[in-house]
Amino acid sequence: MREVAIVAFGQSDHRRESAEVSEVEMLMPVLHEVLDAVGLRADEIDFTCSGSCDYLAGRAFSFTMALDGVGAWPPISESHVEMDGAWALYEAWTRLLAGEAETALVYSYGKSSPGDLREVLTRQLDPYYVAPLWPDSVSLAALQAQALLDAEDAEDAEDTVVDERALAAVAARSRIAAEDNPHAQVTGSPPPEALLEDPYLVRPLRRHDCPPVGDGAAAVVLAAGDTARRLCRRPAWIRGMDHRMEAHSLGVRDLTRSPSTRLAAERAGAFEAPADLAELHAPFTSQELILRRELGLGEGVRVNPSGGALAANPMMAAGLIRLGEAAAAIHRGAADRALAHATSGPCLQQNLVAVLEGDVL
Amino acid sequence: MTKEPVAVVGIGQTKHTAARRDVSLAGLVREAAVRALEDAQLTWADIDAVVIGKAPDFFEGVMMPELYLADALGAVGKPMLRVHTAGSVGGSTALVASGLVAARVHRTVLTLAFEKQSESNAMWGLSLPIPFQQPLLAGAGGFFAPHVRAYMRRTGAPSGIGALVAYKDRRNALRNPYAHLHEHDLTLEKVRSSPMLWDPIRYSETCPSSDGACAMVLTDRAGADRAPYPPAWMHGGAMRSEPTLFAGKDCVSPRAGRDCAADVYRQAGITDPRREIDAVEMYVPFSWYEPMWLENLGFADEGEGWKLTESGVTEIDGDLPVNPSGGVLSTNPIGASGMLRFAEAALQVRGRAGEHQVDGARKALGHAYGGGSQFFSMWVVADTPPAD
Numbered sequence: 185m186r187e188v189a190i191v192a193f194g195q196s197d198h199r200r201e202s203a204e205v206s207e208v209e210m211l212m213p214v215l216h217e218v219l220d221a222v223g224l225r226a227d228e229i230d231f232t233c234s235g236s237c238d239y240l241a242g243r244a245f246s247f248t249m250a251l252d253g254v255g256a257w258p259p260i261s262e263s264h265v266e267m268d269g270a271w272a273l274y275e276a277w278t279r280l281l282a283g284e285a286e287t288a289l290v291y292s293y294g295k296s297s298p299g300d301l302r303e304v305l306t307r308q309l310d311p312y313y314v315a316p317l318w319p320d321s322v323s324l325a326a327l328q329a330q331a332l333l334d335a336e337d338a339e340d341a342e343d344t345v346v347d348e349r350a351l352a353a354v355a356a357r358s359r360i361a362a363e364d365n366p367h368a369q370v371t372g373s374p375p376p377e378a379l380l381e382d383p384y385l386v387r388p389l390r391r392h393d394c395p396p397v398g399d400g401a402a403a404v405v406l407a408a409g410d411t412a413r414r415l416c417r418r419p420a421w422i423r424g425m426d427h428r429m430e431a432h433s434l435g436v437r438d439l440t441r442s443p444s445t446r447l448a449a450e451r452a453g454a455f456e457a458p459a460d461l462a463e464l465h466a467p468f469t470s471q472e473l474i475l476r477r478e479l480g481l482g483e484g485v486r487v488n489p490s491g492g493a494l495a496a497n498p499m500m501a502a503g504l505i506r507l508g509e510a511a512a513a514i515h516r517g518a519a520d521r522a523l524a525h526a527t528s529g530p531c532l533q534q535n536l537v538a539v540l541e542g543d544v545l
Numbered sequence: 546m547t548k549e550p551v552a553v554v555g556i557g558q559t560k561h562t563a564a565r566r567d568v569s570l571a572g573l574v575r576e577a578a579v580r581a582l583e584d585a586q587l588t589w590a591d592i593d594a595v596v597i598g599k600a601p602d603f604f605e606g607v608m609m610p611e612l613y614l615a616d617a618l619g620a621v622g623k624p625m626l627r628v629h630t631a632g633s634v635g636g637s638t639a640l641v642a643s644g645l646v647a648a649r650v651h652r653t654v655l656t657l658a659f660e661k662q663s664e665s666n667a668m669w670g671l672s673l674p675i676p677f678q679q680p681l682l683a684g685a686g687g688f689f690a691p692h693v694r695a696y697m698r699r700t701g702a703p704s705g706i707g708a709l710v711a712y713k714d715r716r717n718a719l720r721n722p723y724a725h726l727h728e729h730d731l732t733l734e735k736v737r738s739s740p741m742l743w744d745p746i747r748y749s750e751t752c753p754s755s756d757g758a759c760a761m762v763l764t765d766r767a768g769a770d771r772a773p774y775p776p777a778w779m780h781g782g783a784m785r786s787e788p789t790l791f792a793g794k795d796c797v798s799p800r801a802g803r804d805c806a807a808d809v810y811r812q813a814g815i816t817d818p819r820r821e822i823d824a825v826e827m828y829v830p831f832s833w834y835e836p837m838w839l840e841n842l843g844f845a846d847e848g849e850g851w852k853l854t855e856s857g858v859t860e861i862d863g864d865l866p867v868n869p870s871g872g873v874l875s876t877n878p879i880g881a882s883g884m885l886r887f888a889e890a891a892l893q894v895r896g897r898a899g900e901h902q903v904d905g906a907r908k909a910l911g912h913a914y915g916g917g918s919q920f921f922s923m924w925v926v927a928d929t930p931p932a933d
Contacts (some may be wrong), residue, residue, distance in 0.1 A: 429622070
């Protein structure tokens with residue numbers, strides 16, 4: 185397999201409101217940041233791929249305005265997925281693997297602030313049998329969390345205790361870690377015991393169990409082989425990457441498991457050697473526990489030192505940010521082998537896992 | 546490093562029509578997918594990954610519908626990608642899928658594009674609200690009509706050329722059982738006297754709104770060896786994009802289209818497309834785009850494209866048949882329209898185009914464009930594998 189690496193990563197400051205900037209204006213500084221980091225202009229990049237969603241923008245073809253911002257002149261080789269930017273990165277990665285490009289620019293962005301995100305996300309659901317009921321994203325996550333708590337009460341429960349305190353511990357740990365992340369939207373947390381005194385938002389989830397709603401953008405640059413070595417002191421090599429889908433109907437899934445994550449991790453080679461860092465796209469605290477179990481992450485693995493999606497969850501970018509954060513940790517020598525995970529759809533329906541490594545310096 | 550050759554071994558499409566009220570979105574896409582699998586004599590278990598594409602989600606009112614369609618497309622437990630590059634999306638989707646095979650990430654990939662336009666009103670779905678756009682346009686026709694007028698002024702083409710294209714494509718559609726419009730009693734005079742919608746584009750020179758889906762099975766060399774029918778081999782594929790509007794943009798013959806064609810021809814080793822390509826499926830949603838794209842794609846010199854149309858070169862029995870399937874003018878499930886061009890090109894070189902087969906077609910071009918004439922995707926397919 186051809187060597188391909190993430191050689192630059194940038195992200196915006198994620199915020200609850202960004203009415204004063206358009207999506208393009210939010211994205212532009214991030215694009216310039218990653219291009220400046222590798223010393224390339226947009227027209228020197230071989231392939232560009234982006235991820236965004238018309239339903240957040242509230243208009244058709246919203247990605248065309250971002251393309252104008254990229255400066256696609258002379259014309260560029262370019263594609264777009266209506267998915268989280270992690271999948272745009274996947275598409276770009278395959279172009280580099282095929283030898284069709286040496287470098288790729290990947291970006292994604294989302295502004296959730298103009299609408300009611302919980303309501304908007306109901307439009308993702310089966311349009312005949314589920315969407316007409318308008319079950320919102322937090323309520324569906326609560327169903328999943330309750331299933332997890334109930335499963336842990338059962339006799340065949342595994343050795344780890346999953347209760348509401350364990351959920352609160354994930355929230356506290358993530359947001360305290362985010363104090364070191366200048367881009368995070370929500371930072372700092374009272375201890376778990378204090379969090380449990382809050383009322384439920386949607387039982388069994390409290391506000392701390394849920395991601396912040398916000399606006400943000402992210403970008404990475406990919407490069408192959410010696411080009412990557414030239415552009416980056418310590419490239420984050422993509423050793424493997426895979427993504428898998430699950431059934432859409434929640435009724436046919438075991439919501440306490442994530443077989444798609446486990447399969448993607450297997451295919452990506454995640455279990456071939458222990459990782460020292462994992463960036464998981466777990467918007468809800470309960471989902472981190474599910475993902476940890478599927479990925480076999482033990483105590484020795486630092487999970488979401490960035491704060492993860494509980495500290496900033498810009499739709500369409502939060503998955504790409506996990507890949508970027510994991511790569512950035514390798515770039516600066518803070519990790520040698522990292523797992524990055526992205527998710528899409530209700531209750532972790534679709535999952536992507538990448539294995540990133542740095543050369544021994 | 547060499548890429549894996551990519552072969553098209555299965556093609557399926559629905560009978561395109563104004564409204565498929567008898568099926569859900571899932572039912573529509575599954576119909577095309579099952580037909581592609583039957584053509585390849587494969588089962589769902591043979592498919593390693595699924596890549597789907599469609600135009601804006603507002604057309605059906607389902608956000609990121611790949612999540613809901615995963616079950617219908619046999620994608621559970623598999624990788625699934627969703628492409629969206631405006632009107633070119635059907636072509637881009639096929640190219641993304643081909644990339645997975647070329648990179649040897651997967652061996653056999655199902656790719657599918659669809660639109661169920663009857664779920665909404667595409668014209669108003671494409672008419673963006675203030676402040677995104679000034680309220681001057683009504684749908685795609687309003688956007689493209691000025692570009693057609695610019696072409697007519699630039700080339701001095703006679704005003705009747707557009708009607709010739711529309712009449713030809715609608716006649717070709719009578720040979721294609723899957724085409725949406727089957728206008729048996731259409732005459733050239735009826736095209737010429739149909740109501741003016743966006744001057745100079747008349748009603749009969751405009752694409753319909755269709756419900757439909759198109760699917761293809763793409764595979765590697767080993768998969769092609771097992772195929773029951775002759776495969777179409779991909780000899781080149783490319784995408785190019787440029788901004789929507791900017792000072793100096795050539796709206797009549799966008800550079801992104803010219804660059805994209807040049808890239809595909811280079812990959813396919815084509816130096817004289819007019820002589821070397823036997824059939825063209827190009828994205829002509831409004832009649833005048835045939836002569837415009839003939840020039841943009843290098844089949845005619847600048848200002849000369851309309852002469853090919855006028856002299857009958859682009860007729861199904863002409864020297865360079867364009868849209869023997871009836872094209873977008875006869876069938877337009879927007880998201881699928883680009884993939885239909887790619888698939889119809891492949892059908893031609895497989896010799897499986899039925900009544901609209903071009904005799905002796907061995908090399909064909911599939912072409913799609915979208916947005917404000919800014920997104921282009923193309924592929925060249927042939928009846929033999931590419932040279933190593």
